[in-house]
Amino acid sequence: MKSLINFHNPKTKLIYLKQKSLFDLFCTSVSVGLHKEAGLWLFSASQTVDMAAAAARIDRGRRSVSLLGTVTGCRATHTAPKSRYDALVVGGGELRGLHCVAAYLQKGGVKTAVLERRHVLGGAAVTEEIFPGFHFSRCSYLLSLLRPHIIRDLELKKHGLKVYLRDPHAFTPMLEDGVRGAPPRSLILGSDLASNQREIGKFSQKDAKVYPEFTAHLEKLAGAIHPLLDSSPVDIPGVTTGSLKKRLSAAKTLMPILKCGLKLGRNVPDFYEILTAPITKILFRWFESEPLRATLATDGVIGAMTSPSNPGSGYVLLHHVMGELEKEKGAWGYVEGGMGGVSQAMARAARSYGVDIFTEKDVEQILVGSDGSAKGVALKDGTEINSKVVLSNATPYVTFRNLTPQAALSSEFIRAVDQIDYTSPVTKINVAVDKLPNFLALPTPDGKPGPHHQCSIHLNCESVEVLETAYKEATNGRPSTRPMLEMTIPSVLDPTLAPPGCHVVSLFTQFTPYHVEGREWTSQDREAFADTVFDWVEQYAPGFKKSVVGRDILSPPDLERIFGLTGGNIFHGSMSLDQLYLARPLPSLSNYRSPIKGLYLCGSGCHPGGGVMGSPGWNAAVTVMADLKSH
DSSP states (O other), rough: EEEEOOOSSSTTTHHHHOSSSSHHHHHHHHHHEEEETTOOOEEOSSSOOHHHHHHHHHHHHHHGGGGGGEEEOOOOOOOOOOOOOEEEEOOSSHHHHHHHHHHHHHHHTTOOOOOSSSTTTTTOEEEEEEEEEEEEEEEEOOOOSOOHHOOOOOHTTTOOOOOOOEESSSEEOOOOOHHHHHHHHEEEEOHHHHHHHHHHHTTTHHHHHHHHHHHHHHHHHHHHHHHHHHHHOOOOHHHHHSOHHHHHHHHHGGHHHHHHHHGGGGGGHHHHHHHHHHHHHHHHHHHHHHHHHHHHHHHHHSSSSSSSSSSHHHHHHHHHHEETTTTTOOOOOOTTSSTTTHHHHHHHHHHHOOOOOEESSEEEEEOOTSSBBEEEEEETTOEEEEEEEEEEOOOHHHHIIIIIIIGOHHHHHHHHHOOOOOOOOEEEEEESSOOOOOOOOOTTTTOOOGGGGGSSSEESOOOOHHHHHHHHHHHHOOOOOSSEEEEEOOOGGGGGGGGTOOOOOEEEEEOOOOOOOTTTOHHHHHHHHHHHHHHHHHHHHHTTTEEEEEEEEEEEHHHHHHHOGGOOOOOOOOSSSSGGGGGSSSSSGGGSSSSBEEEEESTEEEEEEEEEEEEHHHHHHHHHHHHHHHH
């Protein structure tokens, strides 16, 4: 990972001068600083300083330069952890189960502490000031899947959560010559069906006619999943073994599946098909226009090392349309202040119930007693904290291969853990710009945001074949030469993220392998791929490259190292059919319990999977409280 500030840009100095922060004072006196976590050099534009003299100031300036990594997150508890808790939640790099499970446990009377290895809470859902004045959702960047009942239960709005809804929500510009001087065509989709039909009609009247029916069909299938999200998978051992009384009790776990089936009704075969089919099979049946097919297909591959023609990509699409915001089905929005705003709100809620939250508490090992049950954790500084139960929000691989004593696990189980798929296609690039991209397909020469600027902007989505080719290149160990790009510009709706007139741009790019032709990523590889991405953006929005103030490049290994995402996988494990529901992350782990009594999983590696959802934490908390009550 590498971050660069572009000081060839004449506006960079003016941007810095606008910032009224301690960092300005630091930049005026020190031209070089070292970002403590990322390990990268940053150069100020304010003046030219003798490099030797600047180097001598580095050590003295470290406290100041740390402002560069300002993060949005709730303050941690400043006192030392107690020697014993009822429950310990090991952070491990993501929000999805961390504060959620802690808050519900504490509400249930279980004294809980959260231990986070980083200096900030939230893991992948953080806001960081990578460049002075520019605040980025550095990893996760959109909100939709967070369950409505969790927002209500934990009163997250009361604790500061505010979300900007996007309408329209999708913009796909074309690379083509306009007809008779007209700009290239584009496709814009939003909540207004009539407007959507007019947009789609530019490419196919047939598609425009059937689009409302398709969205209603997809909404029905996605809605049927909801009962499955807020409950553990079926208790197969409980239903099939033991006394009649125990079997009847376990039969209650069948209810979510029954509710799902009742919601689907005669659409059960359609549901089965979309779970198992390539998304191309579905989309090609419904539509004929390539831009519409490709735009919809992006949701079938986003974050997944798969192509639209691979089985299972249909479910990935369903996973990304099953959320809601403010009761609007399938909507995605920007969190005010960046994704760290979600972490802030959830951490405040947890602390309001009495949860102790600690940062920079790096867990070395989960303690396992002579009876084979979890007894607490040992930190890397030697501190031991005891507890009745331990919940790991880390990936299953980190939990069982890095944190758990290997002697406490069977060789068969370890082999199974090693087989979990964490392949990731994602390189995330965060970009600071001094002006909005001006797209040829929908020009805004005055520099003011148009409705399309608030969208997920799909570049290199002229056809499904473009996505297929990008995927094939990555499977051969090479970053895509024409990558699939999803651009978002949250500062269009949230002015708190960037200086006046400037913007933060997120580029969620695919497809890039974990290893480049069998070797580790180098800084040259990162820069070369980012240059490729910027060259493509430039074709759609000339002038983009000149507007760049700085860029932060996160390849799959960087996402793993910084955020604890094994393989760089944003879902804590592939969302493939063999790693869903009863098999997530393994058949023996689908109920959140591990082979070690008192050790549980609560992150996105569990059912129902990835996204800033909260469901894994909620389900794990229910499981833990039931177990504690029964003992």
